[in-house]
Amino acid sequence: MQTQTQNRQFKLAARPVGMPKRSDWDLVTEPVREVGEGEVSVRTLYLSLDPAMRGWMNDVRSYVPPVGIGEVMRAFGAGRVTASRHPGFTVGDYVTGTLGVQEYAVMDGAQLTRADVAAVPLTAHVSALGMTGMTAYFGLLDVGRPEAGQTVVVSGAAGAVGTVVGQIAKIKGCRVVGIAGGAEKCRYVVDELGFDAAVDYKSENVVKALREHCPRGIDVYFDNVGGEILDACLANLARRARIVICGAISQYNSTTGVRGPSNYMTLLVTRSRMEGFLVFDYADRYPEAAREMARWMQEGRLKSQEEIVDGFETFPETLLMLFRGENVGKLMLRVGADD
């Protein structure tokens, strides 16, 4: 395995207004620093690109501190150990963790997780078995609490979390309707992932299409997008429905403020609830979920759909694919070859 002494990093240069621009980033090269006691050096192979990253770039108090100007951008990823002074890791191990947008991460070994690539490929540890899969699993099952026979609607259906949410809902015996942008994505979630129906929000009236596909109303709506689609789902709730607030990608680059769901009073009419969650709260249950998800993958019931883009230096442009709806499945950056 190759090692280098130089480490390329993307640091946040400015707080973006609207869509992040190239000039909001500094691409810098620094020497890889020495591994201290308890630390591990990891060569980054894959970086996870997530909508939540946009929020971390804003200077607002949230569930994690914002990335500071001049700091390496925060990112989850997978890589291989190149040096270790932590007893849990040896050179060559595959690991996942919050590596940051950089070619090498030297960090506390306690913050890394070993990835078993014999069972499932390394990329799946970033997607279906990573934060993405955990988000889908706990958001759907713990917050949404779908029952067999109920109707589950998921937006961003062809995205990283949406593809997993819909497949888990199918495994649990639900009727699953996806909302996605474009005929190709809609075809994909129905034909390849087994959703019962899909709504193309770019060409259909979402309120009407949901009424048609969910004749008994929506029991669980897993919201990745916010905006008009959230309102369309609020207009189609079944009684005692659960709306899982996972994200609001349609609003993250807004320069005119967030659009609140004006149909929220249907929560009263239908006696429903809308609830937010953070996957980090379920950290002690990740292993349990990962075991179950790995089994579903091995049984062929759960696909880890990935869209992998090559080239560390493309990070600023590749990230924007998320907000333009250009990815199908989990968007990842391939940073280094696993040689």
Next chain:
Amino acid sequence: MQTQTQNRQFKLAARPVGMPKRSDWDLVTEPVREVGEGEVSVRTLYLSLDPAMRGWMNDVRSYVPPVGIGEVMRAFGAGRVTASRHPGFTVGDYVTGTLGVQEYAVMDGAQLTRADVAAVPLTAHVSALGMTGMTAYFGLLDVGRPEAGQTVVVSGAAGAVGTVVGQIAKIKGCRVVGIAGGAEKCRYVVDELGFDAAVDYKSENVVKALREHCPRGIDVYFDNVGGEILDACLANLARRARIVICGAISQYNSTTGVRGPSNYMTLLVTRSRMEGFLVFDYADRYPEAAREMARWMQEGRLKSQEEIVDGFETFPETLLMLFRGENVGKLMLRVGADD
């Protein structure tokens, strides 16, 4: 007890746009009809005026059908039996039920409830022991689930439901902050009802005032008003907070559409939920709640604050007091003298 043969009624003449106008009503006089088998004739003494009545006037599908054009306006109220062919009632009994905005209601006895005026006055059966009190009780305790020591915020704090919510929260050992319009209402809820603090939304920055009065954040927010105040509360949630959606009086007469809560993504950051409810779902538990509330009243721990306006013919104007924030406590119309 006087009885008449003529029955004055307010019927809905037109669907209002914005604030209901006189011309949206027809005041008609009809003969009191004969009591059929199983029916009871009730002389209306008090009518409950409720924000929800505005919603019933719109031609939209909701938890109850809209009042039809030409129908007697729906209203809850209290009165005295003038004739009965139902075994559960005899002439002179005090009762409550959905009497409608009319001087006499002839209706199925099964839809009436006997009111024990020896224990608490008849007006309290319309306010703290009526729908108002039930709404406060189940909304706060079953949906909000406050724990002793937690912070409960209620808007419309000096209104019918708000006054009861705040007092129950105090009985349960919570810190209670009310939001109301004007210094007089704020003084009232603190000095007369024992709230810990009050915010005057007409003269204060609500976000800042809540931050000051709720230093550990809001654990339960009981929302009667919607709009900007809902957003201000969303900006001040504690972790795992519960927002109880009871009403949105600030939005009911809007002619430009409902304003959705643009701060709803704090539900995610704080892992909180926003939940709607309808008091009718708790009908089988009303007696239990009414017994507990009556005991609190007899112990002097719960006041039934009422604002009673005289004169059946004032109904159209008196109803508007709700939307102008002119009432303190439960707004009622005194229709007849109990002679």
